Amino acid sequence: MKNNFILRSFIVSDVILFCFFILMFRMIQIQLFDSENYKEAINKQVNIERKEGGQRGNIYDSKGKGLAYSINMYELSVDPKRFIKSEEAPKVLKELVNKKYVKENYKPLLNAINKLGKDERIYKRLNRNIDDVEKKEIEDILENYKIKGKNIIFLNGRKERRYYKPDQYFFLVGNIGFKKTSEKEGIFGIELFYEKYLKGDKSSKIVPSIRSLGIGLPTAGAGSKVNLDGMDIHLTIDNDLQYILNDEMEKQFKKTNSEEAHAIMMDPNTGKILATSFFRKNKKNVANPVFQSQLEPGSIFKPLIIAAALQEKKIKRYTNFDIGDGTITKYKHTIRESSRSMKGIITTEEVLKKSSNVGMVLIGDKFTNEEFDKYLEKYGMYDRTGVDYPYEKKTRREAVKSWNGLKKSTMSFGQGIAVTPVQMITAFSSVINGGILYKPYIVDHITDKDGMIIRRNLPTAKQKILDEVVSKEMRSMLELAVLEGTVKKAHVDDYRIGGKTGTAQYSENGRYVKHEYLSSVMGFFPVDKPQYILLAMFFKPQGDVLYDKFGGTAAAPVLGEVVKRVTKVKNIHSQKVENIKITSKKTLRSIENNEELFLMPDLKGLSAREVIEIFKGSSIELEITGTGVVLTQSLEAHKELLNVKKIKIKLN
Structure with a gap:
């Protein structure tokens, strides 16, 4: 019996020792040979890569009029499951419909949301194109009813490129689109030529997180904020001249x-x-x-x-x-x-x-x-x-x-x-x-x-x-x-x-x-x-x-x-206006009394602004009625202005 016990003890000891050697070998293998693979696996489970991109630069005319600009767009949605439990939510929905933030009829929409809520659905889109201004206005409404961030919410902020009067500016300003990358870039016009200035920078940061919830861990630390936005382009183009031409x-x-x-x-x-x-x-040719x-x-x-x-x-x-x-x-x-x-x-x-x-x-x-x-x-x-x-x-x-x-x-x-x-x-x-x-x-x-x-x-x-x-x-x-x-x-x-x-x-x-x-x-x-x-x-x-x-x-x-x-x-005075100004300021000396006399200019066809400019600095009172250009004047052209205190001008 004693010999059997000793034999069994040796066998168990050998098995334990063998397992220990296997464990040690495995630990050495993990620590020395496979460590990088395991680190990568852990990082995939814990870390989230957050990519950040700057906003594309704007394009302005010579006076600061925005011709191309990027705006944030949001999706307005509702959680039907929570919506039906709120007394205020239907009132908010009605106001959103009345103010055209939601472009659907109120009663059919309310019925649809109630039905989804009873089915315990948690999502219905109300509008996918809400800009920053509209977002702020809607948030104020939600705040008033004290349901902000509850059952009517904003999702999926995205950037969109907008163009001012594309019928006038398309062939000059151009546009953006997909070329070789997943990001939109300039493909035509100024958008293409100045792409390196407009596009802005991109950055990527690995953040330790609770992956399932997408929440960064406290150990992640605070990242420094860098301005990644693109540059703004200011054209020589004059919007007034562009419109006229x-x-x-x-x-x-x-x-x-x-x-x-x-x-x-x-x-x-x-x-x-x-x-x-x-x-x-031929609209197909875009050159x-x-x-x-x-x-x-x-x-x-x-x-x-x-x-x-x-x-x-x-x-x-x-x-x-x-x-x-x-x-x-x-x-x-x-x-x-x-x-x-x-x-x-x-x-x-x-x-x-x-x-x-x-x-x-x-x-x-x-x-x-x-x-x-x-x-x-x-x-x-x-x-x-x-x-x-x-x-x-x-x-x-x-x-x-x-x-x-x-x-x-x-x-x-x-x-x-x-x-x-x-x-x-x-x-x-x-x-x-x-x-x-x-x-x-x-x-x-x-x-x-x-x-x-x-x-x-x-x-x-x-x-x-x-x-x-x-x-x-x-x-x-x-x-x-x-x-x-x-x-x-x-x-x-x-x-x-x-x-x-x-x-x-x-x-x-x-x-x-x-x-x-x-x-x-x-x-x-x-x-x-x-x-x-x-x-x-x-x-x-x-x-x-x-x-x-x-x-x-x-x-x-x-x-x-x-x-x-x-x-x-551009207030470029005509030759006629310039001559009138000279005449209106020219003085003539009367042979009889040696007094200075002024002559009344012919104002017909001039604008009110031009008339005022002519008499600028004069003591003569102008009474101008109507709109348009001068039709009649109370004092005939070339008459002396001596002792004249008031002139009536009628525009048509």
């Missing part, structure tokens, strides 16, 4: 039944883009033609060549050109005037004013091919302008040695060369701003969320092309084109406007289509010190007669209407 372009687009219409307005002295507009019948389409400009190109010839002293303003019967043959190709009445001897001024094709060929002949090509390069025709907009098109440059005999002749009047509208208006600006080619730009500056400017775009002069004397002479001749030439339909009484129209033949598959045109107008004002330059283009305009398709009819009226409205919005 867009409105006038839309009217003319519909009136001419064009296939496409686009326009751009700039400050010719800086390169700031102030407004753009774009309309198209912005102002920056991404190359077109034959037609006659709006002529001032560039005339200015270059004046600069090189190859011609003068009153140099004569014999255009014969209005035709010229070059390399077995006959070039004709658009008007059969244009014949005989004309001056450089008339070439521009009447838009003579033959005259331009004769001016072009004064250049060698190399000289002509050099000026095209100076005007920026062979390179991108560098405007801050994605995918700007670059003109294909053909080597001079490859030009055929007709190339220079057709380019002299704007055919046989394709440029983008932004290239064209940039080059034209140099003709009328004193001869400087500026880089165009759309973004003025970029700020962080504290308003600190972190980047500013400044006017960039690329090169000096023309002398001021040449530029001044070009402005004068272009003003005559509005007063007496092809741009007459852009004339506005008492305002000095310069401009040039264009009517380029439409080409398809390398061949020109008969009676289909790209009609355009380039205009600037005021003439003496241009503040605004505008290019408006209409693709394949239709009309009852052929003349209705030309630039002078299809496009020029837009320039005139824009000038009328911009001068009012």
